[in-house]
Amino acid sequence: MLERIRIVLIGTSHPGNIGGTARAMHNMGLEDLALVAPRCEPITADTVSRASGADALVHNAKVVDSLEDAVGDCSLVVGASARSRTLPWPMVTPRELGERLPTELTAAQGRVALVFGREDSGLTNTEMQRCHAHVHIPTNPDFSSLNLAAAVQVLAYECRLACQAELPDTQEPDAEPLASHEELEHYFAHLERTLIDIGFHDPDMPRQLMARLRRFILRARPERMELNILRGILSATQRQAEHRKDK
Ligand code: SAH
Numbered sequence: 002m003l004e005r006i007r008i009v010l011i012g013t014s015h016p017g018n019i020g021g022t023a024r025a026m027h028n029m030g031l032e033d034l035a036l037v038a039p040r041c042e043p044i045t046a047d048t049v050s051r052a053s054g055a056d057a058l059v060h061n062a063k064v065v066d067s068l069e070d071a072v073g074d075c076s077l078v079v080g081a082s083a084r085s086r087t088l089p090w091p092m093v094t095p096r097e098l099g100e101r102l103p104t105e106l107t108a109a110q111g112r113v114a115l116v117f118g119r120e121d122s123g124l125t126n127t128e129m130q131r132c133h134a135h136v137h138i139p140t141n142p143d144f145s146s147l148n149l150a151a152a153v154q155v156l157a158y159e160c161r162l163a164c165q166a167e168l169p170d171t172q173e174p175d176a177e178p179l180a181s182h183e184e185l186e187h188y189f190a191h192l193e194r195t196l197i198d199i200g201f202h203d204p205d206m207p208r209q210l211m212a213r214l215r216r217f218i219l220r221a222r223p224e225r226m227e228l229n230i231l232r233g234i235l236s237a238t239q240r241q242a243e244h245r246k247d248k
Pocket residue numbers: 080081082083084116117118119120121122123124136137138139140145146147148149152
């Protein structure tokens with residue numbers, strides 16, 4: 002199961018943190034590392050030294066340009082954040098995240114991504130809003146930001162702990178697969194276009210509309226089939242809107 006958990010580092014600037022992350026992951030039995038637009042050379046002497054024998058994970062890491070490319074095939078995407086955000090998002094504790102994993106990872110094609118931000122500025126709001134949920138590692142509130150590799154270590158440990166436990170038999174044999182991140186992003190783009198077409202949404206006065214709709218849909222964890230129905234409704238809405246314009 003652990004092989005279906007991906008650690009995603011965005012915009013990392015210290016090679017040592019990439020090495021430290023590889024070590025933390027390998028210690029806990031995680032192997033899938035993705036680097037989104039690293040702001041440093043990923044493999045340096047610092048990487049190798051901090052990886053302490055786990056540098057193969059960095060050599061095998063997927064290096065991509067965007068978060069989308071790193072998590073497109075994942076059914077659950079969780080962003081790790083040291084701070085609270087202006088628009089509150091569903092929050093899980095590290096322990097609750099672990100508790101969700103067995104069910105997530107035994108679901109058809111289930112894959113989970115844990116996303117970590119930049120050392121200096123964390124994750125952007127746009128990146129956070131692409132996640133189903135946020136996880137905060139409880140800390141001293143006056144000093145809440147962990148070193149990047151240390152944050153990976155804590156969550157990787159919870160993953161290991163949770164996956165070691167007996168697998169619950171919660172998955173229905175013929176359950177529909179959940180929508181992937183990529184399918185959800187296509188849906189959100191389609192939704193936004195439609196809302197603009199029917200005059201409900203003004204991109205110049207967004208008022209957090211798309212962010213709120215994202216939060217709602219992501220909280221619902223739609224199955225692929227359900228998302229197809231929602232997209233069908235959007236297509237029908239657009240056809241009607243076109244039809245009226247023509248009259
Ligand atoms: N200065 C940044 C923190 C960067 S630490 C900020 O204020 O957001 C680098 C990354 O480690 C963060 O983006 C986050 O993914 C992770 N991290 C650090 N401390 C964390 C905590 N207490 N809980 C969850 N993730 C944390």
